[in-house]
Each structure stands twice: as C-alpha cells, then as structure tokens.
Amino acid sequence: MLNMACKEWAIICDALGSGEQILILRKGGIAEADDGPFRAEHERFWLYPTFVHQQETGVVPEALPRLHELIAARPPAHEIHLQQFAEVKFVQELRNFDTVTRLSRWHRWSESALQTRFQYRMPGLVLLALRIYRIPQPHIIPVRPEYDGCKSWVPLAESLSTEHATPVLADDAFEQQLATIILAAQSTNR
Known part of the structure; x- marks a missing residue:
C-alpha cells in the first residue's frame, strides 16, 4: 500500500514506466518552500503524470511523437491514472550544469528545459535514480482540489x-x- 505521489510530466512518467529512463532531475514546485534544493522526502511514491508545464520544446525531438500520443490519450481532467511507482535508489545534488548535460543520454528532457529548471531560484538540480x-x-x-497546484509531493486521500x-x-x-x-x-559534479 502506498499513499504518496510525485508529480512529473506525463512524457517522463511514460519513459520511466517503459524502462527508457531511470532518473528524474528535480527542482521544487512554485508552491513549495524556498528554503533550499528539492528533497527526496519519500523513498517510495506513485508517479503522478501531469500535463501542466509539459511542452514540445521541453523534450528532445525523438520524444515528440510519443508526447503527441500521450496528449491524445490523456485521461479526463477529473481523473488520475496511477500505474507506476518508484523506489529511490540514489540521490545527488547537481551544482554544475556540465554534469546535467553529461546525463542527457539517459532522459527525454531538452537541454533548454533543464537549463531553465537548473537556473530557477538558485542554480542546481537534484538527481534521483529510481x-x-x-x-x-x-x-x-478522482482529482481532488488538494492535488492541484505547482508542487512535487501529493499525499493521496487513500493508500x-x-x-x-x-x-x-x-x-x-x-x-x-x-x-x-x-x-x-x-x-563530473565538481
């Protein structure tokens, strides 16, 4: 049983769920405290696919056909479909964008999307291998009002x-x- 979820772009949840990717590069959401880098507050969590902020320029060109498929098959706005969950196996704060760039072969984000995330609030990202x-x-x-907003962690109403x-x-x-x-x-993280 598991009652915690982490919001991530649907295209990234898809890559994680298909085994094409085992990492996420995080920065906290706008609604989260501005007291330091993103924290892996939970060792296990559901992947909560979101379409908020997800855009074509945010992914590598090879991922665009799959992004369009996911958008076309998007669940109704009042539903969330949870089918994958993650266990955190490694956490590393990345303070050097060269390190982020060297990880590019293991994920679907575009360099410009990661540059924006890296620079938001204070430079850096947190790598979670899952x-x-x-x-x-x-x-x-069902989507509940407390699930809305620009935040990473979502406590679900039930396990x-x-x-x-x-x-x-x-x-x-x-x-x-x-x-x-x-x-x-x-x-490379020096």
Missing part, C-alpha cells in the same frame, strides 16, 4: 495497493544503468 515498478491495471482516482507489481527493468539491466549514472553524476 527503480520503477508497474502494476497490471492502473488505479483510477493504493502495489500488489502484483513487477519491475519495469530486469535486475541486471537496472543495476548496470544505475552504476553508469552514479559514475557520471559523481565524476
């Missing part, structure tokens, strides 16, 4: 079952990708 699990059928829950979840990547594939990302993040 192990993603998928349940067979999504939980379809949702993670029963029958399976990892989207095999153990070996995940561990290899994780080790490569950790090495890239730590060797």
Whole structure:
C-alpha cells in the first residue's frame, strides 16, 4: 500500500514506466518552500503524470511523437491514472550544469528545459535514480482540489495497493544503468 505521489510530466512518467529512463532531475514546485534544493522526502511514491508545464520544446525531438500520443490519450481532467511507482535508489545534488548535460543520454528532457529548471531560484538540480515498478491495471482516482497546484509531493486521500507489481527493468539491466549514472553524476559534479 502506498499513499504518496510525485508529480512529473506525463512524457517522463511514460519513459520511466517503459524502462527508457531511470532518473528524474528535480527542482521544487512554485508552491513549495524556498528554503533550499528539492528533497527526496519519500523513498517510495506513485508517479503522478501531469500535463501542466509539459511542452514540445521541453523534450528532445525523438520524444515528440510519443508526447503527441500521450496528449491524445490523456485521461479526463477529473481523473488520475496511477500505474507506476518508484523506489529511490540514489540521490545527488547537481551544482554544475556540465554534469546535467553529461546525463542527457539517459532522459527525454531538452537541454533548454533543464537549463531553465537548473537556473530557477538558485542554480542546481537534484538527481534521483529510481527503480520503477508497474502494476497490471492502473488505479483510477478522482482529482481532488488538494492535488492541484505547482508542487512535487501529493499525499493521496487513500493508500493504493502495489500488489502484483513487477519491475519495469530486469535486475541486471537496472543495476548496470544505475552504476553508469552514479559514475557520471559523481565524476563530473565538481
């Protein structure tokens, strides 16, 4: 059972849920406190796909066809579909944009979107490497007013079952990708 969710662009949730990506690069939402960098407040959370702020210029060109598919298949505005959850396996604050650039092969964001995020409030981003699990059928829950707003963390009104979840990547594939990302993040983040 799990009752915490983290908002992220639908295209990024899709990449995480398909195993194409195991990391997110975060900055806190506008509605969150301005007292330092984003914090991984929870070790496990549902991926809450959002279309707010998501735009074509925010993703790499190769991701545009999938972005258009996701927009066309978007759930009704009063529903949220939660099918993937994450376990945080590594956290690193990135204070050097060169480090962010070196991680580009492992995600779908455009460089300009990450530059904007990096510079917002104070320079830096937080890298979270995630192990993603998928349940067979999504939980379809109603949007509640307290879920709205520009914030990262969303406490859900009820705990949702993670029963029958399976990892989207095999153990070996995940561990290899994780080790490569950790090495890239730590060797260039000076």
